[in-house]
Amino acid sequence: MRSYFFVVSLVLMLGGSFSFNTTVSATNMMGGSQMMGGKGNMKGNMMGGSQMMNKMRNLSTISINELKSFYKIPVAGVRINKKTNTVKFLDSKITIPIIASPDEDNMYAFGVYGLVNPTIVVKEGSVITIKLVNKDDDMPHAIMITKTQPPYNNMPMMMNSVAFGGAVIMPIPKKSNSGYYVDSTTFTATTPGVYYYICQIPGHAAKGMYGKFVVLK
Numbered sequence: 580m581r582s583y584f585f586v587v588s589l590v591l592m593l594g595g596s597f598s599f600n601t602t603v604s605a606t607n608m609m610g611g612s613q614m615m616g617g618k619g620n621m622k623g624n625m626m627g628g629s630q631m632m633n634k635m636r637n638l639s640t641i642s643i644n645e646l647k648s649f650y651k652i653p654v655a656g657v658r659i660n661k662k663t664n665t666v667k668f669l670d671s672k673i674t675i676p677i678i679a680s681p682d683e684d685n686m687y688a689f690g691v692y693g694l695v696n697p698t699i700v701v702k703e704g705s706v707i708t709i710k711l712v713n714k715d716d717d718m719p720h721a722i723m724i725t726k727t728q729p730p731y732n733n734m735p736m737m738m739n740s741v742a743f744g745g746a747v748i749m750p751i752p753k754k755s756n757s758g759y760y761v762d763s764t765t766f767t768a769t770t771p772g773v774y775y776y777i778c779q780i781p782g783h784a785a786k787g788m789y790g791k792f793v794v795l796k
C-alpha cells in the first residue's frame with residue numbers, strides 16, 4: 580500500500596512515466612522551474628507552463644569499491660569542520676561528491692566526506708559540479724538547491740524552485756545488480772546567500788534529507 584502510494588506520487592511528480600531501468604529517460608529541470616516531465620512514452624502531460632528541456636539520461640553505475648572515491652578528501656581546496664558540520668570549498672571550480680542515503684542510520688540524508696547533511700560553503704561565482712550517487716538499495720533519491728528554507732512539506736518540488744540554473748539532479752534509481760547509480764550536474768553559484776540542498780522525492784526533505792548551502796560574497 581505504502582509503496583503503491585509512493586509509486587503513484589512519483590509518477591505524478593514526474594508528470595509522466597518514469598522507469599527505473601539502466602537507462603532512465605527524464606526531463607532535466609531548467610533554472611527557476613520546479614516542474615518536471617517524464618520522457619519516453621509520456622504524452623505531453625506537462626504540469627504547468629514551465630519551460631522544460633528533454634534530455635536522455637545515461638546514468639552510469641559504480642561499484643562499492645569505486646564508491647570509496649566519494650569519501651576521499653582532496654589534499655587542497657577543501658576545509659572540513661566536524662564540530663560545525665561544515666564543508667568549505669576554497670576554489671572557484673569545484674566538484675562536490677554527495678552520497679544519498681550514506682548509511683542505514685541516515686537513510687533520509689546526504690553524506691559529504693563522511694559528514695551527514697553538512698553545511699556546504701562555496702564562493703560566489705564558483706562553477707560547481709555536484710556528483711550524486713544513490714547508495715540506497717530500496718529508494719530513489721535526488722537533489723536540488725533552493726532558496727526555500729525548512730521545514731519542508733511532503734511535496735517539496737511543488738513548492739520550491741531551483742536556485743541556480745542547472746542546480747538539480749533528477750531522481751536516481753536505487754542500487755541495482757549493476758551497481759550504484761551516479762549522475763552529475765554543473766551550475767554557477769551566481770548570487771551570494773543562504774540556500775538549501777534538498778531531496779525532492781516526496782517526503783524525503785520533510786524527513787530531514789536536506790542541508791544548508793551557503794554562497795559567500
Ligand SMILES: [Cu+2]
Nearest residue numbers: 720778780783
Ligand atoms: Cu531522497
